[in-house]
Every structure is written in structure tokens, then in C-alpha cells.
Amino acid sequence: xxxxxxxxxSSNLEDYLETIFHLEQESRVARAKDIAERxxxxxxxxxxxxxxxxxxxxxxxxxxxxxxxxxxxxxxxxEIDRRHHILKGFFRDILQLGNEAAEANACRVEHAMDQAAxxxxxxxxxxxxxxxxxxxxxxxxxxxxxRGKASPDNCRQCLADxxxxxxxxx
Amino acid sequence: xxxxxxxxxSSNLEDYLETIFHLEQESRVARAKDIAERxxxxxxxxxxxxxxxxxxxxxxxxxxxxxxxxxxxxxxxxEIDRRHHILKGFFRDILQLGNEAAEANACRVEHAMDQAAxxxxxxxxxxxxxxxxxxxxxxxxxxxxxRGKASPDNCRQCLADxxxxxxxxx
DNA sequence: CCCAAATGTTAGGAAAGGCTAAATTAATTG
DNA sequence: CAATTAATTTAGCCTTTCCTAACATTTGGG
Numbered sequence: 001x002x003x004x005x006x007x008x009x010s011s012n013l014e015d016y017l018e019t020i021f022h023l024e025q026e027s028r029v030a031r032a033k034d035i036a037e038r039x040x041x042x043x044x045x046x047x048x049x050x051x052x053x054x055x056x057x058x059x060x061x062x063x064x065x066x067x068x069x070x071x072x073x074x075x076x077x078x079e080i081d082r083r084h085h086i087l088k089g090f091f092r093d094i095l096q097l098g099n100e101a102a103e104a105n106a107c108r109v110e111h112a113m114d115q116a117a118x119x120x121x122x123x124x125x126x127x128x129x130x131x132x133x134x135x136x137x138x139x140x141x142x143x144x145x146x147r148g149k150a151s152p153d154n155c156r157q158c159l160a161d162x163x164x165x166x167x168x169x170x
Numbered sequence: 171x172x173x174x175x176x177x178x179x180s181s182n183l184e185d186y187l188e189t190i191f192h193l194e195q196e197s198r199v200a201r202a203k204d205i206a207e208r209x210x211x212x213x214x215x216x217x218x219x220x221x222x223x224x225x226x227x228x229x230x231x232x233x234x235x236x237x238x239x240x241x242x243x244x245x246x247x248x249e250i251d252r253r254h255h256i257l258k259g260f261f262r263d264i265l266q267l268g269n270e271a272a273e274a275n276a277c278r279v280e281h282a283m284d285q286a287a288x289x290x291x292x293x294x295x296x297x298x299x300x301x302x303x304x305x306x307x308x309x310x311x312x313x314x315x316x317r318g319k320a321s322p323d324n325c326r327q328c329l330a331d332x333x334x335x336x337x338x339x340x
Numbered sequence: 341c342c343c344a345a346a347t348g349t350t351a352g353g354a355a356a357g358g359c360t361a362a363a364t365t366a367a368t369t370g
Numbered sequence: 371c372a373a374t375t376a377a378t379t380t381a382g383c384c385t386t387t388c389c390t391a392a393c394a395t396t397t398g399g400g
Contacts (some may be wrong), residue, residue, distance in 0.1 A: 052386095359382100
């Protein structure tokens with residue numbers, strides 16, 4: 001029980017599904033060899049995982065053949081991929097981690113947050129973008145804040161700029 | 171390799187450490203039975219984990235005796251506990267998930283984000299609190315936004331209030 | 341068309357975690 | 371202080387996920 005998720009899949013199986021999804025998008029079809037390369041596991045491990053996923057009716061799998069997602073499998077894979085993008089965006093664009101770090105953290109956290117939390121994060125990102133108080137240059141202020149450039153002067157100027165843009169709301 | 175963390179510990183072992191830390195704080199000392207209860211595993215499983223942690227010199231452990239953290243173990247436990255609190259705060263106070271959901275998500279994500287990401291999240295929370303554009307009532311606006319109560323009128327009023335409070339910065 | 345290289349699968353096993361049942365040690369109390 | 375109860379540990383086994391080595395199948399170049 002290395003990971004009790006909503007979909008009843010372990011993090012590992014979720015990763016397999018996600019990888020198959022990406023390969024399908026790139027090549028219409030997924031081969032065991034490519035899955036193994038992406039996930040950096042042996043081909044034998046892939047065979048095992050494919051059997052498990054086929055048992056759960058998440059993939060169409062015949063020995064010595066290509067792999068495709070079933071409708072159900074695709075649904076789950078899409079959800080995981082969605083989480084990945086949302087989280088990576090949060091880490092990269094909001095927290096302003098580098099691309100690599102954002103990717104690495106998203107890869108792990110995508111299996112740890114539940115649907116409700118992700119949905120709320122989406123709301124939050126949306127709000128950050130649309131609220132006149134945070135839209136626009138606000139993130140740059142955070143960048144400055146991180147570099148220790150926060151002063152009453154900066155703040156006053158920033159606030160004035162913010163109001164100015166807000167006037168356009170009329 | 172069910173979780174390659176900075177500290178070289180699996181999520182599981184991190185949980186054991188964290189639990190021991192909490193028990194130590196509450197009772198000065200941790201008993202196997204209580205660890206088992208908190209983590210909802212059998213006492214036998216606890217014994218196994220304690221041996222592993224003792225091998226890594228993270229706890230002081232003698233069969234049939236109490237358990238305490240070593241300096242090194244406490245350092246790691248404190249860091250995990252710190253992550254837990256930060257994440258729970260983010261989920262509960264910013265994303266405004268309920269207490270239960272915030273707790274559950276924090277429990278899982280605390281093993282998935284690396285130190286740099288957590289540190290940046292702390293910066294972000296700090297910024298949210300101290301920036302005049304987000305301090306104060308801004309979170310309430312987010313709440314309204316989530317309930318679909320976002321209108322140009324609301325925004326104008328909100329912005330005006332924000333500026334007013336900002337004037338005190340002089 | 342046929343054989344080698346590439347790809348895929350089996351077999352067998354390791355490591356991490358968990359469990360139950362049985363044995364052992366510690367604690368309590370009559 | 372002896373016996374019962376509570377707490378711990380051992381022993382033995384299961385599952386997941388990975389590995390290597392050996393075997394099987396596909397495929398593509400001669």
C-alpha cells in the first residue's frame with residue numbers, strides 16, 4: 001500500500017499511466033521500451049506494471065504489442081497530467097523555482113494532493129491573476145521581496161501603480 | 171526506493187520520526203504502542219521501523235525500552251514537522267480547505283516537496299502577509315471569488331479600501 | 341527468405357513495509 | 371511474590387516494485 005490515492009492507484013502506477021499518456025500523444029502509441037526509458041526502469045519492470053494496469057482495465061495490452069489507454073485509463077492519466085501542469089506552474093511562476101526544481105517537485109506532489117486541494121489551487125492561481133491587487137506586477141514585487149528589496153518607499157510606489165491600473169476597471 | 175528524499179529516508183520512516191518527535195514533546199518519551207496507534211500500524215511493524223531508525227542512528231533504542239531521538243534524528247524530525255505546519259497553514263488559511271483536508275494533504279505533501287520549495291513557500295506566505303496589496307482583507311476577497319462574488323463593483327471598493335490602508339504606510 | 345539485432349516476456353530474487361500468531365519480557369496487583 | 375495482564379519482540383509470510391539473466395518474438399537488412 002505504497003500510496004492510497006483517490007483512483008486507488010499507487011504513485012508508481014500513476015506514473016506509468018502518465019508516461020503512456022505522453023507517449024500516446026507524441027507517437028499515438030506507447031512501446032514498452034520507451035516507457036522503460038522515460039521512467040528509468042528495466043523493461044521487465046514495465047511488463048509487470050502493464051499487466052497490473054491491464055488487470056484494472058486502464059490500458060489495452062496484448063503481449064508483444066503496443067499499449068494504449070482505455071477510456072478510463074485516459075481519464076485518470078489526464079487528471080494526473082493536469083495536476084502536473086498546475087503544480088509546475090505554481091512552483092515555477094509563483095514560487096519562482098527554476099524549471100528543473102519546479103518539474104521535480106511537481107512530479108512528486110502530483111501524487112500527494114487530492115482533487116479538492118488541486119481545484120482550490122486552481123482557483124487561487126486564477127484569483128492571483130484576475131484580482132487587480134495581485135495581477136500585473138505583483139509577482140515582480142514578490143521577486144524583489146525575496147531579494148530583500150522591500151522598503152516603505154517601494155511599497156508606496158507599488159501601491160500607487162496598482163491603484164492607477166485599477167482605475168481602468170471603471 | 172519508495173521515496174528518495176534529501177535525508178535519505180522513505181516517507182514511511184519520516185512519518186515514524188515525526189511521530190516519535192510528537193510523542194517526545196507530549197510525554198518526554200515515546201512508547202512503541204503509542205507509535206503504532208498514531209500511525210495505525212501493528213506493533214510488530216513499529217519494531218521493524220525502530221530497528222531501521224536505530225541502525226541509522228536517528229533514535230536511541232534498546233529492546234523493551236523507551237525510544238528517544240538522537241540529535242540527528244531530532245533535526246530531521248523538526249524539519250518534517252516544520253514542513254507539516256507550513257503546508258497545513260497554506261492549505262487551511264490560504265487555500266481555505268477545511269481543517270481535516272488541510273491536515274491530510276499536508277501529511278502527504280510534506281514528504282514530496284524539497285527544502286528549497288518549502289523555503290520559497292515560506293517566503294511567499296510571508297510576502298502575502300506583509301505586502302499591503304495582499305495583507306488584511308485580501309484573503310476574504312479570495313473567499314468571495316471562490317463563491318463567485320467577483321464584480322467590477324466589488325473590485326473597485328476593495329481596491330479603494332486597500333489604498334486607504336496603504337496610506338498609513340507613510 | 342532468413343538470421344541477427346531489437347524488443348518483449350519469464351523466472352527467480354532482493355528490499356521495503358505491512359500483517360498475524362506465538363514467544364518473551366515487564367508491570368501490576370491480589 | 372507469584373500470577374495475570376500488558377507491552378514487545380520474533381518468526382514467518384504477503385505484496386509491491388524493482389532488478390538481472392535467460393528465453394521468446396518481431397523485424398529489418400542482406
